[in-house]
Amino acid sequence: MAKGPATLTTRRRRLAVDLLLFLVLLALLAFLFLSSENPYLTEKQALKGTQAVSLYGPGKTLARAEYDSHIVYLLQDGNSYALCRLSRPDPLFWSNGYLDAVTNDPDYPMMPLINIDSLLVICNDPEIAQVELVYYIYGGGKDGGFHVLRQTEPLVENCWLFPCHGSLATGTIDDDGFLLRGYDANGALIHETAVPEVWTDFWDLTIPEAR
Amino acid sequence: MPSNSFESFCGRVCSFVRFSPDHDAITAELTAHLEDHRDALLELRSGLTQEEAEEAAVKAMGDPEELGRALNESHSPLLGWFQIWFQAVVWFLSAIIVIFCLFHLPDTLENLTSKPDSVSSDPALYFERQVYPDDLVTQYEANAVYQDPPYIYTIEQVAIENYSGARYVECILQITQPNPWLRCPAFGYDLWAEDDVGNRYPSTREWRALDETIYSKVKVSTPMGDFPFTTHYCLTVTNVDPAATQLTFRFDRYGEIRLSLTVPLKGGQADG
Numbered sequence: 001m002a003k004g005p006a007t008l009t010t011r012r013r014r015l016a017v018d019l020l021l022f023l024v025l026l027a028l029l030a031f032l033f034l035s036s037e038n039p040y041l042t043e044k045q046a047l048k049g050t051q052a053v054s055l056y057g058p059g060k061t062l063a064r065a066e067y068d069s070h071i072v073y074l075l076q077d078g079n080s081y082a083l084c085r086l087s088r089p090d091p092l093f094w095s096n097g098y099l100d101a102v103t104n105d106p107d108y109p110m111m112p113l114i115n116i117d118s119l120l121v122i123c124n125d126p127e128i129a130q131v132e133l134v135y136y137i138y139g140g141g142k143d144g145g146f147h148v149l150r151q152t153e154p155l156v157e158n159c160w161l162f163p164c165h166g167s168l169a170t171g172t173i174d175d176d177g178f179l180l181r182g183y184d185a186n187g188a189l190i191h192e193t194a195v196p197e198v199w200t201d202f203w204d205l206t207i208p209e210a211r
Numbered sequence: 212m213p214s215n216s217f218e219s220f221c222g223r224v225c226s227f228v229r230f231s232p233d234h235d236a237i238t239a240e241l242t243a244h245l246e247d248h249r250d251a252l253l254e255l256r257s258g259l260t261q262e263e264a265e266e267a268a269v270k271a272m273g274d275p276e277e278l279g280r281a282l283n284e285s286h287s288p289l290l291g292w293f294q295i296w297f298q299a300v301v302w303f304l305s306a307i308i309v310i311f312c313l314f315h316l317p318d319t320l321e322n323l324t325s326k327p328d329s330v331s332s333d334p335a336l337y338f339e340r341q342v343y344p345d346d347l348v349t350q351y352e353a354n355a356v357y358q359d360p361p362y363i364y365t366i367e368q369v370a371i372e373n374y375s376g377a378r379y380v381e382c383i384l385q386i387t388q389p390n391p392w393l394r395c396p397a398f399g400y401d402l403w404a405e406d407d408v409g410n411r412y413p414s415t416r417e418w419r420a421l422d423e424t425i426y427s428k429v430k431v432s433t434p435m436g437d438f439p440f441t442t443h444y445c446l447t448v449t450n451v452d453p454a455a456t457q458l459t460f461r462f463d464r465y466g467e468i469r470l471s472l473t474v475p476l477k478g479g480q481a482d483g
Contacts (some may be wrong), residue, residue, distance in 0.1 A: 008285055015294050018301050025304045032311055034439040039392040052361060052393050055462060055469040080465045090314040096392075103466045 039093065046086050046094035047073055054099040056082055063156040067163060070097075072118050074159055079104050081122055081159065083115035109191040110180050121160040121180055127190055128182040131160045134208055135178035136199060146208050181210050216262075217245045220269045227279025230288040232295065237282060245269065337383060337435065337445060338370045346372045353382070353474040361388045362396060366446075366460075366474050377426070380448040380458060382474060391439030399431030401464040404448050406455035406476075412448050426450045429460070451476070 033039060040046040051057045059075030059082055070087040082101035088094050102113040102122070109125040121131050133149045147164070155161040177196030184190050189210045199205045221238040228237060248268035253259055259267075272278065338350055348371040355366040365385045372379040386396060403414040413421060418428040432445040448458060455476055462470035 008287070008290070011290055011294050015290075015297065018294070018298050022297070022301050022304065025301065025308060029304065029308055029311070032308065034391045036392075049392055052390075053395070054397050055359075056465050078466060082465070092310070092314055099397075101465050 036093070040095070041093065043071065043086060043094060046097060047084060050084055050086065050097040050099050051075070051082075053096055054082075054084075054101075056080075056099055056101055062159065063161075065155065065161060065163070072115070072161070072163070074120065074155060074161065075099075075101075077101075081113060081120065083113055083118055083120050083161075085115050085118065110182055110193060112178075112180060112193075117164045119162040119164065119178070121162070123154070123158045123160060123182065125182065125191065126158075127184050129185040130183040130187070131162075132181040132183065132211070133162045133164075133178060134181070135164070136176045136196075136205065138176045138203070146205075148208055179207075183211065187211060214261075214265050216265045216269055217242050220245070220272065220275055223275040224279040224282065227276055228283045228286055230283075230286045230291040232291060233286045237286075241272070245272065248272075337443075338368065338381070341445075342370055342372060342381070346374055348373050348378075349477050351477055355472050355474045357470060357472045359469050361390055361393055363387045364470060364472055366472055369474055369476075371477060377449065378451040378453055380451050380474075380476060382446045382460075384444045384446050384472075386442045386444070387440055389440065394439065394442050395434050396442075398462045398470060399433075399444065402429050402431055402446070402460055402462050402470070404429050404458050404460045406452055406459075407457045408452055408454050410452050410455065412451070412458075 040049060047061075048058065051059065057075060057077040059077035059080075061073055062076050062081075063074040065072045065074075070085050073082075073084040073086070075082040075084055080101045080103045082099055084097055084099040086094060086097035098116060100113060100115045102111055102120075104111050104122050104124070106124045109123065109128065110131070111122040111124065113120040113122070119133060119135075121133070123131065129152070131151050133147075133151075135147050135149075137143050137145065137147065149162050149164065151160045151162060177198050179195055180191075180193045181189055182191035192210065195207060199207060218238075221241050224241060225234040225237055228234060245265070245268045248271060249261075249264045252264040252267055253261070256264075338347070350368065350370045353366045353369045357364045363386070365387070366382045367385060368383040370381045372381065386394075388394060388396075400416045401414045403417065404412040406412075410427070412427050412429050414429055415431070427448070427450040430447040430449070432447075435443040435445065446460065451458065457473055457475050459471060459473040461468060461472075
């Protein structure tokens with residue numbers, strides 16, 4: 001027998017059931033979202049949230065760099081520069097990222113900032129035209145030993161970014177030490193940071209020479 | 212199979228019913244009635260043809276306009292469309308939840324099955340459970356509040372302890388925020404303190420960078436419990452000057468003061 005048309009009573013009953021179901025689903029969705037560790041729907045929300053949780057800024061975005069597994073933002077708030085690393089654990093949502101910042105001191109020609117496997121160098125000497133990063137990973141294997149990276153162009157203004165992804169065994173660049181070298185436009189070395197004590201005093205390493 | 216006359220009759224009736232989604236159901240019901248009536252007529256009057264029986268059945272149903280208008284009264288388009296769209300919304304919401312759960316299944320299961328931390332529901336329990344009574348000098352309420360949107364920082368309970376002659380200060384810090392996704396702000400590594408007699412107590416980061424043999428420092432616990440709008444931490448300041456009568460916690464890692472919270476200290480030299 002064919003299904004009859006819905007009467008007014010039937011429609012009202014269906015509405016009441018749907019309303020109850022709607023309220024239950026809404027409460028469940030609210031609970032799931034509130035307890036989620038990956039709550040953001042957009043990259044912009046994740047950037048804003050990460051800054052808030054890190055008690056930073058909000059800063060002005062100077063640059064954005066995209067990599068295979070994450071995105072790095074370079075932010076500025078007054079005299080401080082920050083690297084904010086964002087990632088998306090699943091295709092839909094973004095999580096709170098990692099942010100670290102440094103307050104620039106113009107008395108230093110090069111100010112470094114590390115964020116996991118990215119290193120930012122703020123150059124306060126306008127003569128610096130190339131920056132070289134020398135870092136060390138203790139241990140054998142393909143990642144062990146000295147690594148030398150050079151940048152001939154800043155990411156933006158006086159900010160130079162060194163991505164060191166894929167070249168770390170564990171931890172961050174700073175774990176086993178690094179030094180920075182600044183060269184002028186003619187390739188002459190004009191600045192070099194202090195050699196990490198652990199390279200000379202403990203491991204007696206032969207440091208790669210400047211160009 | 213419905214005849215042409217039945218289809219024509221139902222079509223005319225439905226033309227007066229504004230809510231079109233019900234047309235099929237109305238047609239089906241009317242057709243069923245018409246067919247039953249036709250079959251009954253064919254049984255009762257053996258000389259009747261199929262077409263004659265159908266015409267008689269249609270005639271017996273009455274005026275299609277009158278019938279259509281009557282049906283229109285009980286099939287409100289407003290209620291009908293609202294009910295259809297609302298049901299679609301409910302299905303859509305269900306789909307979102309299913310998708311969300313699929314991507315967050317481990318977290319979802321953990322959240323649904325984890326027990327709340329009893330210490331977080333009553334921070335004063337922390338001192339009861341963590342501090343030996345022999346070491347406790349005094350415990351009191353501080354009611355220190357600092358606001359830096361979106362966060363409100365409150366120190367409600369302070370405990371002063373004595374460990375081998377050294378004065379330790381422990382505070383239960385409550386942080387509230389209206390946005391649950393901003394819980395657990397990252398300040399613990401860089402929170403430092405100073406007292407009112409000129410001493411500075413370094414943050415954990417400073418302490419590790421300077422000299423780990425320095426005994427005075429600020430330690431911040433991991434978050435106690437994890438609620439959407441509130442997080443609790445225990446702040447510990449070690450080797451506090453006995454002459455100090457107040458302690459100010461500060462966070463200014465990026466050049467701007469984002470937290471400055473002062474608590475009175477009791478049980479020191481000033482209190483005898």
